[in-house]
Amino acid sequence: MESPLALYRRYRPETFQEVIGQEHVTEPLRVALANNRVNHAYLFSGPRGCGKTTSARILARALNCELAPVADPCGECDSCRDLARGGPGSIDVIEIDAASHGGVDDARDLREKAFFAPVRSRYKVYIIDEAHMVTTQGFNALLKLVEEPPPHLRFIFATTEPDKVIATIRSRTHHYPFRLIPPRLLSSYLSELCIQEGVSIEQAALPLLVRAGAGSARDTLSVLDQLLGGAGPEGVTYALASGLLGYTPDTLLDEVVDAFAAGDGSAVFGVVDKVIETGQDPRRFTEDLLRRLRDLVIISAVPDAPATGLIDVSEDQGERLIAQAARFGAAELSRAADIVATGLTEMRGATAPRLLLELICARVLLPGADHSTDGVLARLDRLERRAAITGSPSDAVAAPAPASAPAPAQDRPAQSRPAPREPEAPAPVAAPEPPPAAPVPPARPVEVVPETPEPQRAPEPEPAPATAGTSVLSLVDVRRLWPDIVEATKQRRRVTWIHLTQHAQVVAVDAATLTLGFSNAGARESFDNGGSPEIVRQAAIDVVGTDWKVETIVDPGASADVPPPPPPATPEPVRPVSSEPVAQRAEPDGPPAWMSDDAAPAEPEPPAAAKPDPVSVGAAREAIKGTRPAGAGADSGPDLAAADADAHPDDLDADSDELGGADLLARELGAKIIEEIPNK
CATH class of the missing domain: 3.40.50.300 (P-loop containing nucleotide triphosphate hydrolases)
Structure with a gap:
């Protein structure tokens, strides 16, 4: 036959x-x-x-x-x-x-x-x-x-x-x-031929056939002939067409696009690893990704593009594309497509296509590091989408703390401590040189604040009426807003913020529950027992306007979604120059008392008009060592034991490192020796 x-x-x-x-x-x-x-x-x-x-x-x-x-x-x-x-x-x-x-x-x-x-x-x-x-x-x-x-x-x-x-x-x-045959017309023609041949074909496989034929009737029929020869009882399926023609499955493209929308680098590079492990060509994957981004760009401009035939996709895939395009902005999609198109050109003839593919994904994930116009527009798109999700721009995180909120540790007045005694008129030691940084703010009056069991919390804003009590957000939307929620917890409790930035990530969300996964059981137990779920719930109300019940699970693969920023450097308070001798005592085991949360505020620096005139280095050294006050005679030195008894309990040994006069003055006072006058 x-x-x-x-x-x-x-x-x-x-x-x-x-x-x-x-x-x-x-x-x-x-x-x-x-x-x-x-x-x-x-x-x-x-x-x-x-x-x-x-x-x-x-x-x-x-x-x-x-x-x-x-x-x-x-x-x-x-x-x-x-x-x-x-x-x-x-x-x-x-x-x-x-x-x-x-x-x-x-x-x-x-x-x-x-x-x-x-x-x-x-x-x-x-x-x-x-x-x-x-x-x-x-x-x-x-x-x-x-x-x-x-x-x-x-x-x-x-x-x-x-x-x-x-x-x-x-x-x-x-x-x-003559011209290439339009894809829509070619799809209808292929469906008629399959009916005449008596073979069923999935609608999702038709766009792959048309794409493989590239508008040529003869090439398209050759591809269809190949698929008909290998079709089983179920006919020409999407899996058969995508596998035989070498195209990337839609599931992988959906996964990587959703990861780009959520800024999830772990999921993006996981898809790249799947592409390599399954033996697919990185260049073909990049080409398919570019085609998907092109479809999303068109849908972003024309939302009904799948229904009108502007994009030749099946009905269910068209719905997925519309949902994906809604998670991006037009500028962000255009920027991502430009990056992938440029990378695809660079991949031609490359010896390490996987490396280039990973670099392409890294550029798409980091619009914040792109200072070009496209990068700025991409960041604006994210802000606009966040405002559209929450109903109002989520700038409450960056707003200053209310007046009733507790002040930072270095600015709070001392609690349950006696007010420092007024120093005597200091003897002239050296002319301190003003620091090059910003001027020291004027001193505030010291007042004693009674110790309270818990600082008063700022009044909580009312949740947005549109979404209060319920959530219409997807997991991708919540992951996109998660950095703002984590930052909001920092304003309420720093321990909760540390837990979220180091051990937790969002693993699930529904209308009433937000589920957090912790990397180990100890971190989860500490989070739950410390009352942190309530802190996260209140932060979510502030940022998103949704009242979730916060639940926790142990997820060994969980890692922090938001890296913790480095803690701000605590400025060293300016200490006044005193004529009293410095008490000689041992260094404490812990940090100095003035670095604690309840330390007294820095005493004001004497005004410029009251700064002492330069004196001799020898007199300054003896005044620092406590043998005599600066400018005094040889026989007028105070008793050392009396000086120790009269010293303030928080005074530190100024010369515990035995640096010497000039180095010690520079370290402690920021002073500079202008001229040395010998004693007479």
Whole structure:
């Protein structure tokens, strides 16, 4: 039993009405045939597989039909049967492949035979395929014949590159440019062929076939023929088409696009790893990702693009694309598509395509590091989407703390501690040089604040009425807003903020519950027992406007979604210069008392008018060591024991490191020795 012919041969059109996607060519030809206004030479040009040679054969059949002049061949006469699909052919219709017969000798042979009259038909028709392969000498040999042929002779040139046909030949022909077949029309044609073949095909597989055929009817039918040969009882499925044609499955593309929308780098690079582990080509994945981003850009501009046919996708996939496009902004999508397009160009001929693919993904994930216009617009898109999700811009996190909130530790006055005694008039030691940083703010009056069991909490804002009590946010939306929620917990309790930035991430969300996954059981227990779930609930109300019940689970694969920022440097308070001797005592085991949360505020620096004049270095050294006050005589030094008894309990040993006078003054006072005056 013989195998059937290929699909593109079994379904080759026999009339102009059967030719699809070329109405701009077939209709004028049908009118010319019906009116008997046929030219002696034609030039059919266009991409491969779009119907040039087929249309040339139909034109030859119509010219030699016994019913001519007629728009379409009858299919009943001897000439029509000879030139029909599967027919023996006609001796008066000669097809020449110019790729192998394009020399000057072949042109001379054609010219000699062309003057003989047709054997059985009205016209002798020469169909010269791949006409751009004819040499210049061959065209010159045919030029006179094409310009002034005998009445029984007709020429039809078919080529994919009409510019390579010399101008003198083109000027003597009627030029008909063929085009690629539109995808929507080609999809309908494939569905009809599958019905005629008795094989079912999934609608999701049709776009893959059309894409593989690239608008060429012959190439598309060849791909369909291959899939029909390998189809099982269920017919041509999407899995069969994507696997056989090598395209990236939609599930992977959906996963990576959702990860880009949520800024989830772990999920993005996980998809890249899947691509490599499954043996897929990174270049093909990048090309498919670019095509997906292109679809999202169009949907972002035209939301009903899938329904109107602007994008040729199945109905369910169109809904997914609309949902994905809503998670991005137009500028962010355009920037991502530009990055992927540039990376795809760089991947051609690259020896490490996976490395380039990972770099492309890293650039897409980091619009904050892109200082170009596209990067700024991408960040604005994120802010606008966040405002659209929450109902109002989530700038409450960056707002200053209310007046009733507790002040930072370094600014709170001392609690349950005696007020420092007023220092005596300091003796002149050295002229401290003002620091180059910003000036010290004016001193505030010191007041004793009674110790309270818990600082008063700022009044909580009311949740947004549109979403209070319920959540319409997806997991991707919550992960996008999670950094703001974590930052809001920092304003309420720092321990909760540390737990969230180091051990937790969002693993699930529904209308009433927000589930956090912790990397270990100890971190989860500490979080729950410390009352942190309530802190997170209040922060979510402030930022999102949704009242969630916060639940926790142990997720060994969990990692912090938000890296903790480095703690701000605590400025060292400015201490006044005192004439009293510094008590000699051992350094405490812990940090100095003035660095604790309940330390007293820094005492004000003396005004500039009261700064002492420079004195001798020797007097300054002795004053610091406690042997005598600066500027005093040799016999006027105070008693060391009395000085120790009278020293303030928080005073530190100024020279515990035995640095010496000049270094010690620079370290403790920021002073600079201007001039040393010897003692007299």
